[in-house]
Each structure stands twice: as C-alpha cells, then as structure tokens.
Amino acid sequence: xxxxxxxxxxxxxxxxxxxxxxxxxxxxxxxxxxxxxxxxxxxxxxxxxxxxxxxxxxxxxxxxxxxxxxxxxxxxxxxxxxxxxxxxxxxxxxxxxxxxxxxxxxxxxxxxxxxxxxxxxxxxxxxxxxxxxxxxxxxxxxxxxxxxxxxxxxxxxxxxxxxxxxxxxxxxxxxxxxxxxxxxxxxxxxxxxxxxxxxxx
Amino acid sequence: xxxxxxxxxxxxxxxxxxxxxxxxxxxxxxxxxxxxxxxxxxxxxxxxxxxxxxxxxxxxxxxxxxxxxxxxxxxxxxxxxxxxxxxxxxxxxxxxxxxxxxxxxxxxxxxxxxxxxxxxxxxxxxxxxxxxxxxxxxxxxxxxxxxxxxxxxxxxxxxxxxxxxxxxxxxxxxxxxxxxxxxxxxxxxxxxxxxxxxxxxxxxxxxxxxxxxxxxxxxxxxxxxxxxxxxxxxxxxxxxxxxxxxxxxxxxxxxxxxxxxxxxxxxxxxxxxxxxxxxxxxxxxxxxxxxxxxxxxxxxxxxxxxxxxxxxxxxxxxxxxxxxxxxxxxxxxxxxxxxxxxxxxxxxxxxxxxxxxxxxxxxxxxxxxxxxxxxxxxxxxxxxxxxxxxxxxxxxxxxxxxxxxxxxxxxxxxxxxxxxxxxxxxxxxxxxxxxxxxxxxxxxxxxxxxxxxxxxxxxxxxxxxxxxxxxxxxxxxxxxxxxxxxxxxxxxxxxxxxxxxxxxxxxxxxxxxxxxxxxxxxxxxxxxxxxxxxxxxxxxxxxxxxxxxxxxxxxxxxxxxxxxxxx
Numbered sequence: 001x002x003x004x005x006x007x008x009x010x011x012x013x014x015x016x017x018x019x020x021x022x023x024x025x026x027x028x029x030x031x032x033x034x035x036x037x038x039x040x041x042x043x044x045x046x047x048x049x050x051x052x053x054x055x056x057x058x059x060x061x062x063x064x065x066x067x068x069x070x071x072x073x074x075x076x077x078x079x080x081x082x083x084x085x086x087x088x089x090x091x092x093x094x095x096x097x098x099x100x101x102x103x104x105x106x107x108x109x110x111x112x113x114x115x116x117x118x119x120x121x122x123x124x125x126x127x128x129x130x131x132x133x134x135x136x137x138x139x140x141x142x143x144x145x146x147x148x149x150x151x152x153x154x155x156x157x158x159x160x161x162x163x164x165x166x167x168x169x170x171x172x173x174x175x176x177x178x179x180x181x182x183x184x185x186x187x188x189x190x191x192x193x194x195x196x197x198x199x200x201x
Numbered sequence: 202x203x204x205x206x207x208x209x210x211x212x213x214x215x216x217x218x219x220x221x222x223x224x225x226x227x228x229x230x231x232x233x234x235x236x237x238x239x240x241x242x243x244x245x246x247x248x249x250x251x252x253x254x255x256x257x258x259x260x261x262x263x264x265x266x267x268x269x270x271x272x273x274x275x276x277x278x279x280x281x282x283x284x285x286x287x288x289x290x291x292x293x294x295x296x297x298x299x300x301x302x303x304x305x306x307x308x309x310x311x312x313x314x315x316x317x318x319x320x321x322x323x324x325x326x327x328x329x330x331x332x333x334x335x336x337x338x339x340x341x342x343x344x345x346x347x348x349x350x351x352x353x354x355x356x357x358x359x360x361x362x363x364x365x366x367x368x369x370x371x372x373x374x375x376x377x378x379x380x381x382x383x384x385x386x387x388x389x390x391x392x393x394x395x396x397x398x399x400x401x402x403x404x405x406x407x408x409x410x411x412x413x414x415x416x417x418x419x420x421x422x423x424x425x426x427x428x429x430x431x432x433x434x435x436x437x438x439x440x441x442x443x444x445x446x447x448x449x450x451x452x453x454x455x456x457x458x459x460x461x462x463x464x465x466x467x468x469x470x471x472x473x474x475x476x477x478x479x480x481x482x483x484x485x486x487x488x489x490x491x492x493x494x495x496x497x498x499x500x501x502x503x504x505x506x507x508x509x510x511x512x513x514x515x516x517x518x519x520x521x522x523x524x525x526x527x528x529x530x531x532x533x534x535x536x537x538x539x540x541x542x543x544x545x546x547x548x549x550x551x552x553x554x555x556x557x558x559x560x561x562x563x564x565x566x567x568x569x570x571x572x573x574x575x576x577x578x579x580x581x582x583x584x585x586x587x588x589x590x591x592x593x594x595x596x597x598x599x600x601x602x603x604x605x606x607x608x609x610x611x612x613x614x615x616x617x618x619x620x621x622x623x624x625x626x627x628x629x630x631x632x633x634x635x636x637x638x639x640x641x642x643x644x645x646x647x648x649x650x651x652x653x654x655x656x657x658x659x660x661x662x663x664x665x666x667x668x669x670x671x672x673x674x675x676x677x678x679x680x681x682x683x684x685x686x687x688x689x690x691x692x693x694x695x696x697x698x699x700x701x702x703x704x705x706x707x708x709x710x711x712x713x714x715x716x717x718x719x720x721x722x723x724x725x726x727x728x729x730x731x732x733x734x735x736x737x738x739x740x741x742x743x744x745x746x747x748x749x750x751x752x753x754x755x756x757x758x759x760x761x762x763x764x765x766x767x768x
Contacts, residue, residue, distance in 0.1 A: 020340030094443035098677030135446030182454020183532035
C-alpha cells in the first residue's frame with residue numbers, strides 16, 4: 001500500500017495542474033480569440049457606455065419601457081449584513097423565490113400583482129410568465145404574449161401609435177430553434193433599445 | 202402538454218440511444234489500453250505522467266489496493282479544495298476581492314466536490330474567486346468524475362474476468378479517463394458553449410448603467426470551461442448561484458439541450474461498455490432498457506404536473522403551466538425534462554427551481570434520487586449502483602426457482618448479495634435518519650423557507666440529494682448553517698464511499714470466480730422478463746423504504762393544494 005502514496009500526491013498535483021489551471025486558462029485564451037464578444041459576457045454598449053448584457057435581464061419600472069418578469073434576487077442589507085433585502089435583477093447574486101405550490105406568501109403576491117396588471121390592460125388575459133419570478137432572477141426574456149400585453153401602456157407613455165409598437169414587438173420575437181427547441185420569446189433589453197431608437201427618429 | 206414538447210423529449214431520447222454505441226466502443230478501447238485516434242497526441246503525455254508519478258501501468262491492483270488508492274487520492278483532493286477556499290483572499294485570480302470562505306462552508310464544499318455531489322451551499326459569484334472555481338472546483342469536477350468511471354470499470358472487470366485477483370490499476374484508469382475521454386470532449390464543448398454566449402474570461406465583474414440609469418454589477422468569469430465538465434462529469438455544482446438557470450450558465454435553448462445530452466452521454470455509454478466487456482452487447486442494452494423505462498415514466502409525470510400548473514395560478518385565471526421559478530427560454534417542457542435528467546443522473550445542475558415545482562412535479566426528482574440514482578446515474582456511480590440492483594433482482598429470481606443465480610457467467614452468492622444490500626441500506630440510513638433530526642432540531646427547522654408539508658420536503662430533498670451525491674436542492678432551505686454544512690457533508694461522504702466499498706468488494710470477489718457457460722437453466726438477462734424484474738425490484742425497494750416519507754411531503758401537499766390549502 002505504501003507505494004500508492006507517491007502517485008496519490010504527484011499524480012493528483014499533475015492532474016490538478018492540467019485540469020484546474022492549464023485547461024481553463026488555455027480555454028480562456030482560445031475562446032477569447034475565437035468568440036471575443038461572447039467570452040466577455042455579450043455586453044451591449046450605447047454611446048460608448050456599457051448598458052448591460054444581451055443575456056442578462058435588467059429592471060424596468062418606467063411605463064415607457066417594456067417590463068421583464070418579476071425578479072426574486074436579493075442583496076445584503078446595508079444596515080445588517082446578516083440579513084438580505086430585495087434587489088431585483090441583481091446580476092451579482094442570482095436566484096429564485098423558491099416558494100412552493102402551497103405558499104401563502106406566493107399566493108398573496110400573485111393576487112396583488114394580477115390586480116395591478118389587470119388595471120393596466122383590462123382587455124387581455126394576464127400571461128403567466130409576466131407574473132411569476134424566474135429561476136435565476138435574471139431572465140432576459142418574456143413570452144410574446146407578455147410583450148403584447150404591455151403594448152397599450154408603452155404606446156401611451158411614448159405617444160406612439162400602437163401599431164408601430166406592435167411592429168417592433170413582432171420584429172423582436174425569436175422563434176424556436178429549428179421550429180422545435182426552446183420557446184418563443186422576446187428579449188426585453190433588445191426590444192427597449194429598439195424602442196428608444198424608434199422614438200429618437 | 203404539447204406535441205412540440207413531446208417531440209423535444211423524443212429527440213432527446215433518440216440522440217442518447219444513438220450516442221451509446223459509438224461512445225461505448227471508444228471508452229472500451231480507452232480502458233482496455235488500446236490505441237485510439239488521439240493516441241499520437243496524448244500517449245506521450247500519458248507516459249510522462251506515469252513516469253513522474255511513479256506509476257507502473259502494467260501492474261494491476263487487488264480490489265483493496267484499488268480502493269485505498271482511490272481514498273488516498275480523495276484525501277489530497279479534499280485538501281486542495283479546502284486550502285484554496287480558505288486562502289482565496291491572498292491568492293491570485295480574485296478580481297472581485299472575495300474574502301476567505303468560512304471553515305464549515307469550505308469543509309462542506311470540499312466534501313461535496315470530492316464526492317461528485319457538488320451541493321451548493323456556496324453562492325458561486327458572491328463567495329468564490331476565479332482560482333477556487335478553476336483549481337478547486339473545475340479540477341475536482343474532472344477527478345471525481347474520472348473516479349466514478351474508474352470504479353465502474355473495476356466492477357465491470359469483476360464480471361468480465363475469471364479467476365483473477367486484480368481489477369485494474371486505479372491510477373491508470375483515472376489518468377486515461379481524464380486524458381482520453383473527459384478533456385478532449387470538454388475542449389470542444391467549452392468552445393461550443395462560449396459560441397452560444399457563455400462567458401470565459403478572467404476579467405473583473407462588469408459595471409453597467411441600465412437604460413433606466415441604475416447600476417448593475419454583472420458577474421462573469423471562466424464559466425464555460427467549468428460548465429463543460431460540470432455537465433459531462435455529472436457534477437452539477439454551478440459557477441453561479443442559480444446554476445444552469447442563470448443566462449450565462451445556460452444562454453440558449455440549444456445550450457440547454459446539449460447540456461442535457463452531456464449529462465446522460467457517458468452514463469448511457471457505460472452500459473454499452475459493460476455489454477462489450479462481458480462479451481454480449483445485448484446485456485448492456487437490457488440494462489439501458491431498465492433505465493429507459495423508469496426515465497420515460499418520470500418525464501411523463503413531471504411534464505404533466507408542471508404543464509397542469511397549480512391551484513393558486515388557476516384561481517387567478519392564469520394558464521400556461523407553472524412558470525414560477527422557470528425561465529422563459531426553456532419553458533415548461535425543457536425545465537421538466539432537465540429536472541428529471543439531472544436527478545436520474547446524479548448531476549444536480551438545475552435550469553429551474555425545483556423548490557417551486559408542483560408537489561408531484563417535484564416528487565419525481567426526489568424519487569429518482571431515492572431509487573439510488575441508477576437511471577443512467579452519475580458517471581460510473583450509476584452503472585455500479587444499477588449493477589447492485591441487478592444482483593438483487595437476480596437473487597430474487599434465483600429464490601423463485603430455487604437455484605443459485607448467475608449473471609453474465611458469474612454465480613451470485615451470499616457474499617455478493619450481502620454487500621449489495623449493505624450498499625443499498627446506506628440510502629435510508631442517511632436520508633431518513635438525518636431528515637428525522639432535521640425536522641425536530643430547532644436550528645434546522647429555522648432553515649426551512651416554506652411552511653407546511655413543503656418545508657418537510659425541503660429537508661427530505663436536501664438529505665436525499667446529499668446522500669445520493671446529486672447536489673440539486675429545494676433551494677429555499679438555508680443550507681449554509683453549521684448544522685446543515687456538517688450533516689449534509691456527512692451524508693455526502695457516507696453516501697459516496699460506503700456505497701463504493703461494498704461495490705468494490707463485489708468486484709474483487711467476482712473477479713476471482715470462475716466463469717460458467719450459460720446452460721438451459723440460466724435465467725436469460727437480455728430479455729423483457731429480466732428488464733421487468735429489475736424495474737420491479739427497484740420500485741419495490743424504493744417504494745417500501747421511502748413511501749411513508751413521500752406521503753408526509755409531496756403527496757399530502759398535492760392533496761392540500763387541490764383542497765385549496767395554503768401554508
């Protein structure tokens with residue numbers, strides 16, 4: 001058994017160096033050369049400033065923007081580091097609500113938010129993804145229905161014809177891959193950027 | 202449930218079946234030490250590694266030596282992870298300035314990664330430096346996966362050899378698995394993932410100013426290189442807190458589909474390796490069929506339950522299924538399928554929050570783990586776990602007809618059956634034992650995020666996942682406490698090694714036996730009767746052991762939900 005001790009130490013160190021340093025560092029160099037934009041985090045710049053990542057959702061509260069899904073992410077409480085406070089779309093601390101199917105807290109929040117959304121657009125059914133929190137709290141997408149639901153509000157806030165907003169939404173819908181994989185969706189940040197561009201014209 | 206949903210599931214199953222044979226062929230060559238198309242590049246590196254570490258690749262080991270070598274290897278692996286976590290504040294590759302990780306959390310994480318569990322009490326982007334992610338986690342993702350496959354190979358050799366005292370060389374198996382199987386796939390896979398949008402950078406977190414003028418700090422890092430092995434090695438520990446639900450850890454529907462495939466690929470291929478090594482590939486297909494039956498049943502139930510939604514959504518007139526804790530780009534079907542895949546295999550990555558699943562939708566992942574993660578299972582671990590159940594099933598069949606049972610030419614006798622039972626009894630001991638403590642000990646009760654039966658399920662899920670070395674969670678439970686860090690680490694340790702040692706004892710005892718040719722009285726183990734018998738034994742064992750606990754958790758919650766009760 002004693003002769004197993006040398007490999008236990010040396011082989012471990014060699015394999016750790018290969019898989020824990022050489023491999024990730026080499027992949028960083030190669031990926032950075034082949035796909036620089038993705039490797040850096042798919043960042044979007046406007047007027048020379050980073051406004052976010054194409055893949056990471058951000059919080060929209062203003063009526064003139066399309067809103068993403070509710071987010072359950074938190075941040076440390078500035079007054080008491082052992083506690084946390086709600087901090088939607090905190091991209092440095094991802095996570096979901098983890099509330100279950102019989103949670104009273106979840107039921108109460110849903111009831112309140114459904115009322116709010118119904119007030120905003122009484123003519124359409126509330127889409128389920130617009131009212132539920134995502135798993136990561138950073139979901140960049142909403143369903144096409146959730147985007148259509150918000151068209152009257154956004155058009156009114158921007159003094160734009162509803163048809164123009166509707167067209168923007170339609171051109172931002174991404175379908176399933178090969179018509180099969182995934183779900184149809186609208187990237188909220190991309191849609192809002194397009195909206196700002198259209199308004200600026 | 203939709204047609205397109207079912208087509209995605211069927212496509213997934215078809216690709217796994219299609220990959221099983223070529224991958225099995227390649228892996229068999231690797232572990233038999235034969236030449237492969239990568240040998241011209243890798244053989245010199247392999248020989249160099251043996252030379253420097255003093256390994257004689259021709260010398261094989263007795264099962265005890267093999268097991269001791271494996272244990273020694275893990276002591277070192279534990280020390281590396283624990284060391285870099287405790288010292289990360291003074292080590293390089295720490296642009297976010299993360300401080301030293303606490304003792305109990307470092308201990309839990311180190312045990313978690315050497316046991317291939319990868320339970321996340323750590324927060325990823327909020328706790329760990331890039332060095333810990335690479336040298337601590339990525340490295341052990343490789344080695345714990347390679348270890349699992351090595352152990353499965355030792356047990357398979359036990360079946361395929363006759364009258365021999367050795368089962369292979371642990372160092373050679375681990376090195377070959379890492380160099381010839383895991384690394385080459387991960388290099389290609391990493392580039393694919395980056396192409397799909399996964400970051401791979403050592404730069405600091407991004408400071409963005411959102412369209413509404415707020416500050417947003419966006420965590421990045423060397424994500425893709427870790428995620429590749431996290432999936433392929435069925436490790437599952439996330440780079441980010443939200444794991445594969447995080448858009449950077451799973452950017453697109455395609456990355457999601459390929460991640461699911463990579464969880465199952467090697468585990469499914471090992472059934473073919475088994476068939477080839479025992480000289481009849483149909484033996485491997487029979488084992489894969491057992492797994493397939495249980496898998497498809499699980500997918501159907503979870504998909505149905507999640508697509509159905511919950512009473513509270515129905516009461517508000519919301520249709521479209523239970524989207525709480527799910528991502529839009531995956532939707533109901535890809536989230537349900539992922540949940541069943543990740544718990545059938547001992548992966549534990551999640552692309553949706555299992556804690557927010559419906560009661561029955563969340564029960565299937567729980568059952569998958571309680572059955573011992575033998576539906577494909579962890580790389581290697583699933584194969585040796587399944588073979589333990591096969592031994593029991595063959596024993597039951599032998600009892601029915603009153604003759605000594607045989608499997609692939611080996612007599613299954615008292616020693617094998619005792620060892621198989623010992624390994625399987627670890628599950629209820631750790632899962633039910635610690636859950637009982639967790640629901641009465643006040644400091645543990647305070648960790649529950651949900652009240653009522655769902656809170657109980659959170660605790661049950663935690664110990665099930667830890668003991669099964671899965672690593673997924675009902676993540677509402679606050680696991681980063683002294684109590685859970687220690688008890689979960691114990692469950693992971695016992696769940697891994699107290700299953701391995703009896704399995705290796707079986708490997709040693711089988712290798713020494715003579716091989717007997719099949720006779721007219723041999724129970725055929727390639728047909729539907731055998732598949733049905735093994736499925737039955739698995740369900741009866743799991744059902745008898747865990748049904749009472751399930752009745753207190755998800756089953757009662759489902760009834761409460763339908764009655765409109767909230768907690």
